[in-house]
């Protein structure tokens with residue numbers, strides 16, 4: 338970088354001098370009126386073009402043709418086509434018997450960077466092993482649609498495959514989705530599902546051989 342105090346040859350002061358504008362405002366420019374009328378003319382031209390000329394309903398704004406230059410998508414009459422990779426809102430995946438596949442392990446709530454998943458776990462009265470979510474809520478307004486909850490879930494119990502987005506609401510609380518709104522869609526079953534492997538829901542006997550012996554307790 339050159340030193341600003343460095344002398345420049347060929348200038349009266351010997352230092353660099355920025356070029357000065359030769360333009361002098363005329364009385365017409367200082368009156369502002371021509372500029373005001375010019376601006377009104379441009380705005381009117383666009384207004385009447387958009388008001389009277391037909392509008393290409395193509396939702397792809399850049400591909401629109403015609404005299405109307407409006408670029409607003411008239412949602413919900415017009416809906417843009419989502420890209421193929423669009424995830425959509427969450428759903429809790431049901432089992433074939435209609436219960437949620439979720440076993441309330443809290444992994445999704447733990448990994449969620451927006452801290453917008455709230456779970457309360459419960460136990461089935463006839464099954465002492467399995468848990469299920471008594472409450473499972475997602476604050477969709479806080480959600481950043483990162484999909485980490487889907488990745489973290491060990492039971493394929495939460496998916497973002499609905500292809501829908503959040504509907505506008507008037508009440509903040511209406512955007513918190515509970516099980517009643519999340520549990521929907523096609524039921525999913527995997528061969529590895531433990532509820533297919535167990536013969537009964539009875540607790541294991543006390544003398545059952547555990548694959549991993551308990552660690553000694555430090556005293």
Ligand code: SF4
Nearest residue numbers: 449480481483484486
């Ligand atoms: S998509 Fe991301 S931000 Fe939204 S609930 Fe899942 S983990 Fe949280």
Ligand code: SF4
Nearest residue numbers: 439440442443445490
């Ligand atoms: S990670 Fe899956 S199984 Fe665990 S609480 Fe979340 S949705 Fe339920």
